[in-house]
Amino acid sequence: MSNLKYCQGPDCHTYSTQDRLKGMKGSKTYQTRRRSFLTYGEFCDTRCYNDWFNKYGTQAVNHFGRLKEVKHLTEENAWQKRYDWDSNYENRTYVYLNTITKEQRPLTEEQYNDNNYTLNER
Numbered sequence: 001m002s003n004l005k006y007c008q009g010p011d012c013h014t015y016s017t018q019d020r021l022k023g024m025k026g027s028k029t030y031q032t033r034r035r036s037f038l039t040y041g042e043f044c045d046t047r048c049y050n051d052w053f054n055k056y057g058t059q060a061v062n063h064f065g066r067l068k069e070v071k072h073l074t075e076e077n078a079w080q081k082r083y084d085w086d087s088n089y090e091n092r093t094y095v096y097l098n099t100i101t102k103e104q105r106p107l108t109e110e111q112y113n114d115n116n117y118t119l120n121e122r
């Protein structure tokens with residue numbers, strides 16, 4: 001059963017819920033939750049997610065790069081992927097919408113799902 005993922009919440013084991021109580025009868029302990037799928041990525045719930053961020057968030061921001069100046073929404077980076085359903089809710093029409101100029105450009109489903117595809121300047 002090594003396919004189980006451990007919740008990364010630093011205090012997960014301290015929350016005394018019935019499903020965390022594991023072990024042999026007489027020596028049960030509250031333990032970190034293990035799941036084949038964790039609902040919140042690396043965490044079992046929002047409490048563990050927030051615990052992690054409160055403990056490590058500043059370190060994570062410093063590690064991955066702290067924002068040191070304001071960003072501006074301009075025509076060059078205002079493209080957002082959108083879709084609309086047809087009247088029968090069977091087919092989607094994908095478009096790239098510039099939220100400033102309101103210009104729309106057609107988009108394929110593949111482009112919509114491709115997280116690296118963008119019209120925005122980085």
Ligand SMILES: [Zn+2]
Nearest residue numbers: 007012044048
């Ligand atoms: Zn947890």
